[in-house]
Amino acid sequence: MQLSLTVRTDNSPDYVRSLADNLKRLFDYARPYIVTASGDHTITASNEWVVVDASGGAVLVTLPAAKDFARDVVAVVRTDASGNTVTIAAADGEAVNGAASVTLAGGYSVKHLVSTGVEWIGV
Structure with a gap:
Protein backbone atom coordinates (compact mmCIF):
# COMPACT_ATOMS: atom_id res chain seq x y z
CA MET A 1 0.00 0.00 0.00
CA PRO A 32 -9.32 -5.70 11.82
CA TYR A 33 -8.95 -9.21 10.53
CA ILE A 34 -12.11 -11.20 11.15
CA VAL A 35 -12.25 -14.99 11.35
CA THR A 36 -15.33 -17.17 11.75
CA ALA A 37 -15.43 -20.39 13.75
CA SER A 38 -18.07 -23.05 14.23
CA GLY A 39 -15.62 -25.41 15.94
CA ASP A 40 -12.63 -25.07 18.24
CA HIS A 41 -10.29 -22.22 17.28
CA THR A 42 -6.89 -20.97 18.46
CA ILE A 43 -6.42 -17.22 18.06
CA THR A 44 -3.39 -16.13 16.03
CA ALA A 45 -1.67 -12.79 15.48
CA SER A 46 -3.93 -11.97 12.54
CA ASN A 47 -7.18 -12.53 14.48
CA GLU A 48 -8.67 -9.41 16.01
CA TRP A 49 -12.30 -10.55 15.83
CA VAL A 50 -13.40 -14.16 16.21
CA VAL A 51 -17.04 -14.65 15.23
CA VAL A 52 -18.33 -17.89 16.76
CA ASP A 53 -21.41 -19.92 15.79
CA ALA A 54 -21.97 -22.57 18.46
CA SER A 55 -25.31 -23.78 17.11
CA GLY A 56 -23.68 -27.07 16.09
CA GLY A 57 -22.03 -27.77 19.44
CA ALA A 58 -19.77 -26.39 22.14
CA VAL A 59 -16.83 -24.25 20.93
CA LEU A 60 -13.49 -23.68 22.62
CA VAL A 61 -11.57 -20.52 21.67
CA THR A 62 -7.99 -20.63 22.93
CA LEU A 63 -6.04 -17.43 23.50
CA PRO A 64 -2.36 -17.19 22.57
CA ALA A 65 0.35 -16.60 25.17
CA ALA A 66 -0.28 -13.19 26.74
CA LYS A 67 3.43 -12.33 26.72
CA ASP A 68 3.47 -12.53 22.93
CA PHE A 69 0.46 -10.20 22.59
CA ALA A 70 1.09 -7.50 25.21
CA ARG A 71 -1.43 -4.64 24.86
CA ASP A 72 -3.28 -6.38 22.02
CA VAL A 73 -7.06 -6.54 22.03
CA VAL A 74 -9.16 -9.37 20.62
CA ALA A 75 -12.91 -9.77 20.56
CA VAL A 76 -14.90 -13.00 20.61
CA VAL A 77 -18.44 -12.57 19.31
CA ARG A 78 -21.15 -15.19 19.63
CA THR A 79 -23.70 -15.23 16.80
CA ASP A 80 -26.19 -17.82 18.03
CA ALA A 81 -28.62 -18.33 20.90
CA SER A 82 -28.22 -22.08 21.29
CA GLY A 83 -27.64 -23.65 24.69
CA ASN A 84 -24.15 -24.77 23.63
CA THR A 85 -21.16 -23.42 25.51
CA VAL A 86 -18.58 -21.01 24.11
CA THR A 87 -15.47 -21.11 26.29
CA ILE A 88 -12.52 -18.73 25.99
CA ALA A 89 -9.45 -20.38 27.50
CA ALA A 90 -6.06 -18.95 28.37
CA ALA A 91 -2.86 -20.53 27.12
CA ASP A 92 -1.33 -23.15 29.42
CA GLY A 93 -0.38 -21.67 32.80
CA GLU A 94 -2.02 -18.29 32.10
CA ALA A 95 -5.31 -16.71 33.14
CA VAL A 96 -8.34 -14.89 31.80
CA ASN A 97 -9.77 -12.63 34.51
CA GLY A 98 -7.82 -14.69 37.04
CA ALA A 99 -9.26 -18.04 35.89
CA ALA A 100 -8.22 -20.67 33.37
CA SER A 101 -11.19 -19.75 31.16
CA VAL A 102 -14.34 -17.65 30.83
CA THR A 103 -17.64 -18.52 29.18
CA LEU A 104 -19.69 -16.35 26.85
CA ALA A 105 -23.00 -16.31 28.66
CA GLY A 106 -26.17 -16.14 26.63
CA GLY A 107 -26.67 -15.80 22.94
CA TYR A 108 -25.36 -12.98 20.81
CA SER A 109 -22.78 -11.89 23.36
CA VAL A 110 -19.28 -10.46 23.00
CA LYS A 111 -16.14 -10.43 25.14
CA HIS A 112 -13.27 -8.03 24.47
CA LEU A 113 -9.95 -9.23 25.89
CA VAL A 114 -6.77 -7.23 26.48
CA SER A 115 -3.37 -8.80 27.08
CA THR A 116 -1.37 -7.32 29.94
CA GLY A 117 1.66 -9.29 28.84
CA VAL A 118 1.08 -11.64 31.78
CA GLU A 119 -2.62 -12.52 31.48
CA TRP A 120 -5.74 -11.67 29.51
CA ILE A 121 -8.36 -9.36 31.01
CA GLY A 122 -11.95 -9.16 29.80
CA VAL A 123 -13.18 -5.62 29.34
Whole structure:
Protein backbone atom coordinates (compact mmCIF):
# COMPACT_ATOMS: atom_id res chain seq x y z
CA MET A 1 0.00 0.00 0.00
CA GLN A 2 1.26 3.43 -0.87
CA LEU A 3 0.10 6.63 0.79
CA SER A 4 1.03 10.13 -0.17
CA LEU A 5 0.52 12.74 2.49
CA THR A 6 1.75 16.29 2.26
CA VAL A 7 1.51 18.59 5.25
CA ARG A 8 0.20 21.96 4.20
CA THR A 9 -0.99 25.02 6.02
CA ASP A 10 -4.02 25.71 3.84
CA ASN A 11 -7.35 23.97 3.95
CA SER A 12 -8.16 24.07 0.25
CA PRO A 13 -10.92 21.69 -0.90
CA ASP A 14 -8.44 19.68 -3.00
CA TYR A 15 -6.08 19.23 -0.05
CA VAL A 16 -8.86 18.22 2.33
CA ARG A 17 -10.27 15.75 -0.26
CA SER A 18 -6.80 14.26 -0.80
CA LEU A 19 -6.24 13.96 2.94
CA ALA A 20 -9.63 12.29 3.41
CA ASP A 21 -8.97 9.84 0.55
CA ASN A 22 -5.58 8.88 1.99
CA LEU A 23 -6.98 8.41 5.49
CA LYS A 24 -9.77 6.21 4.12
CA ARG A 25 -7.20 4.04 2.32
CA LEU A 26 -5.16 3.78 5.52
CA PHE A 27 -8.16 2.72 7.61
CA ASP A 28 -9.28 0.25 4.93
CA TYR A 29 -5.79 -1.28 5.00
CA ALA A 30 -5.62 -1.44 8.79
CA ARG A 31 -9.14 -2.78 9.44
CA PRO A 32 -9.32 -5.70 11.82
CA TYR A 33 -8.95 -9.21 10.53
CA ILE A 34 -12.11 -11.20 11.15
CA VAL A 35 -12.25 -14.99 11.35
CA THR A 36 -15.33 -17.17 11.75
CA ALA A 37 -15.43 -20.39 13.75
CA SER A 38 -18.07 -23.05 14.23
CA GLY A 39 -15.62 -25.41 15.94
CA ASP A 40 -12.63 -25.07 18.24
CA HIS A 41 -10.29 -22.22 17.28
CA THR A 42 -6.89 -20.97 18.46
CA ILE A 43 -6.42 -17.22 18.06
CA THR A 44 -3.39 -16.13 16.03
CA ALA A 45 -1.67 -12.79 15.48
CA SER A 46 -3.93 -11.97 12.54
CA ASN A 47 -7.18 -12.53 14.48
CA GLU A 48 -8.67 -9.41 16.01
CA TRP A 49 -12.30 -10.55 15.83
CA VAL A 50 -13.40 -14.16 16.21
CA VAL A 51 -17.04 -14.65 15.23
CA VAL A 52 -18.33 -17.89 16.76
CA ASP A 53 -21.41 -19.92 15.79
CA ALA A 54 -21.97 -22.57 18.46
CA SER A 55 -25.31 -23.78 17.11
CA GLY A 56 -23.68 -27.07 16.09
CA GLY A 57 -22.03 -27.77 19.44
CA ALA A 58 -19.77 -26.39 22.14
CA VAL A 59 -16.83 -24.25 20.93
CA LEU A 60 -13.49 -23.68 22.62
CA VAL A 61 -11.57 -20.52 21.67
CA THR A 62 -7.99 -20.63 22.93
CA LEU A 63 -6.04 -17.43 23.50
CA PRO A 64 -2.36 -17.19 22.57
CA ALA A 65 0.35 -16.60 25.17
CA ALA A 66 -0.28 -13.19 26.74
CA LYS A 67 3.43 -12.33 26.72
CA ASP A 68 3.47 -12.53 22.93
CA PHE A 69 0.46 -10.20 22.59
CA ALA A 70 1.09 -7.50 25.21
CA ARG A 71 -1.43 -4.64 24.86
CA ASP A 72 -3.28 -6.38 22.02
CA VAL A 73 -7.06 -6.54 22.03
CA VAL A 74 -9.16 -9.37 20.62
CA ALA A 75 -12.91 -9.77 20.56
CA VAL A 76 -14.90 -13.00 20.61
CA VAL A 77 -18.44 -12.57 19.31
CA ARG A 78 -21.15 -15.19 19.63
CA THR A 79 -23.70 -15.23 16.80
CA ASP A 80 -26.19 -17.82 18.03
CA ALA A 81 -28.62 -18.33 20.90
CA SER A 82 -28.22 -22.08 21.29
CA GLY A 83 -27.64 -23.65 24.69
CA ASN A 84 -24.15 -24.77 23.63
CA THR A 85 -21.16 -23.42 25.51
CA VAL A 86 -18.58 -21.01 24.11
CA THR A 87 -15.47 -21.11 26.29
CA ILE A 88 -12.52 -18.73 25.99
CA ALA A 89 -9.45 -20.38 27.50
CA ALA A 90 -6.06 -18.95 28.37
CA ALA A 91 -2.86 -20.53 27.12
CA ASP A 92 -1.33 -23.15 29.42
CA GLY A 93 -0.38 -21.67 32.80
CA GLU A 94 -2.02 -18.29 32.10
CA ALA A 95 -5.31 -16.71 33.14
CA VAL A 96 -8.34 -14.89 31.80
CA ASN A 97 -9.77 -12.63 34.51
CA GLY A 98 -7.82 -14.69 37.04
CA ALA A 99 -9.26 -18.04 35.89
CA ALA A 100 -8.22 -20.67 33.37
CA SER A 101 -11.19 -19.75 31.16
CA VAL A 102 -14.34 -17.65 30.83
CA THR A 103 -17.64 -18.52 29.18
CA LEU A 104 -19.69 -16.35 26.85
CA ALA A 105 -23.00 -16.31 28.66
CA GLY A 106 -26.17 -16.14 26.63
CA GLY A 107 -26.67 -15.80 22.94
CA TYR A 108 -25.36 -12.98 20.81
CA SER A 109 -22.78 -11.89 23.36
CA VAL A 110 -19.28 -10.46 23.00
CA LYS A 111 -16.14 -10.43 25.14
CA HIS A 112 -13.27 -8.03 24.47
CA LEU A 113 -9.95 -9.23 25.89
CA VAL A 114 -6.77 -7.23 26.48
CA SER A 115 -3.37 -8.80 27.08
CA THR A 116 -1.37 -7.32 29.94
CA GLY A 117 1.66 -9.29 28.84
CA VAL A 118 1.08 -11.64 31.78
CA GLU A 119 -2.62 -12.52 31.48
CA TRP A 120 -5.74 -11.67 29.51
CA ILE A 121 -8.36 -9.36 31.01
CA GLY A 122 -11.95 -9.16 29.80
CA VAL A 123 -13.18 -5.62 29.34
